[in-house]
Amino acid sequence: MPRVQQTVLQRSPHNATLVFEVELFKEEDLTEEEDGGIIRRIGTHGEGYAKPNEGAMVEVALEGYYKDQLFDQQELRFEVGEGENLDLPYGLERAIQHLEKGEYSTVYLKPSYAFGSAGKEKTQILPNAQLKYELHLKSLEKAKDSWEKNSEQKLEQNTIVKEQGSVYFKEGKYKQALLQCKKIVSWLEYESSFSSEEAQKSQALRLASPLNPIMCQLKLQAFSAAIENCKKALELDSNNEKGLFRWGEAHLAVNDFELARADFQKVLHLCPNNKAARTQLAVCQQRIRRQLAQKK
Template structure:
């Protein structure tokens, strides 16, 4: 059942399905029994559009023209054109005036009897009127007036007063207006009637909304109502359920298994986006910005960032104000961090309020000259170095990749900057490889170092870092080969010597484990062989004893026989 919370505007998960289709103000009918059935089926519903009549594609009718509608033998003559292009579809609720006559002009039905001007409300698809008339109304626009000629089958079964069986029927119809009706769950459990349309944006599954609502039984008794300013909208999957609810305060009781009508107005909407895809970086838009363009990677945005905030800002447009919630995995991690104002505890969830004032648009790579590409690559590399120094290895790796995109091998490079481009490219590969080692992506580190060695086979740093990755993957022989070559090139390199010493220790430990493994294997084989031999000896002894016993028994029998 709906209930208010202190915080206005948070739509809980249970009530989302009802509001996801809303754009402004609606009346929603909940059928308890059907809703229970829906819950039992998992609450699933098709996203297909409401089924409407299929009408052959043809030019619009002009006033005075006549045309057949579909295969039902219905003909339509346009008397007055309507407004716009939209037409109603089942189960919409239409308001019409109509006059029904026989071909000779005999009147048998009219909403204008006695000069009255009260229109008729018809729920399309409910069978309120003959099927032919409903099909005709589904072709009309608001304000349109048309004459429909129905075949002589319309009232054949019912035998309506004043209508001879087998008569053709004529209906002059004026479509005044209609209310859009949507069967939200496609099972009658939740039916929404749009009373007034809002802005052209529907709510999403994660969005935060503020709603006003009033819930009534079918006899118009009010059973729940939100505060004037709106509140949280919370509805159980089975409406008020089989048990109903007792009267409380000024509100009426809800009998068991009751259907209810709910008048709902969507007051405000704050779109919420799952930025990271795992609900750990969430952005809630508090104020919309201008335009559609968002910052690309590499563009300058004035902000102090964590990884989560960086990714959230990349989804914002200029002028947008947002609240960004960042879980610790995308924030400061599991370590305590000292900031300017406070110390941030380990594993803290961070909440930012961010306004994107502006960002500097950088040229696309294809718009740059060779010198500009080199300058942009160097700038991105420096940014990567700065991020690496403060432990932001993943973001540093992105900067090195960005730098390489400016000076990729497929791009045209002028002769005078070719050596500089090669130097920057190798530097970015090596730095990216270090990031991969920190991030435990050893296969990628090996790949990056191998790219360097294809160009500079004697690059000691590339050999050293590739050896590090090989050791982590326990490919000790390949690591040994790289370190041997690195020491041939630079015999006094302390880092390489230290890694080689570590490799020797690992090799000794590996050899020791191998010896123990084989020793255990041989011991097991020997033990199994000894056990088999002992078993055979025991079997032989037993056999010999049995043979001796048998021989003695035979001898005794012989003696007795004599």
């Protein structure tokens, strides 16, 4: 738990023992990557164990600080997943999903989880700014969890999530796009009640779910994760042209030129007219020749 009780004993001038209870506050990293991008310090614990999930309706009072100057102060009621439409930083909405009802917390955001290299002209936040927020989660109404939805609802929701991920990617919001992609697998992985038609739609979504994050991971230079997602996609369809091409890109990014060349050759075997694969194959062969020349 972020809050720790410590008992301190102290002698008074009259040799009486005084007992103090001191609260120590620990900082908690809320990122999956554990990169210190979202740090929370709980001031007052909330009630119960429920926390906002994706789609939950929340009421939040917040104060935003940049260089100790208040730049944002408001009370909002919104659906989790729509915070960016209200000019909330990406990392702040992730932090809100860790709060309990009634909780007061301080959240620190590194630039990549705040407004990034673009900054926020509207609130005069400069590029690469670190931010601090004081949060109070006043109320929450949880959305249905995956296990509470029927197969039709899951497919409908996943289609929406996939489209939202595509929008984020086009806008260059790669971390947000990546989060959308991850949801699809967790919602569909253990579903066994689909009809034959639903199963086909599910298969298409499950194939897209490891493929779609790969471009985000390449943009974020998470090359090992991109390679793993390519493997997952090709386990579902070993002749998937897009999966093989992106696998080649990922191998090329980590200088595995031989593996990358083999990937692009497979793509050309499946689709001889793929100009992008032919171009990348030429790059691989050039890099291999340069590597051999350096060894000599």
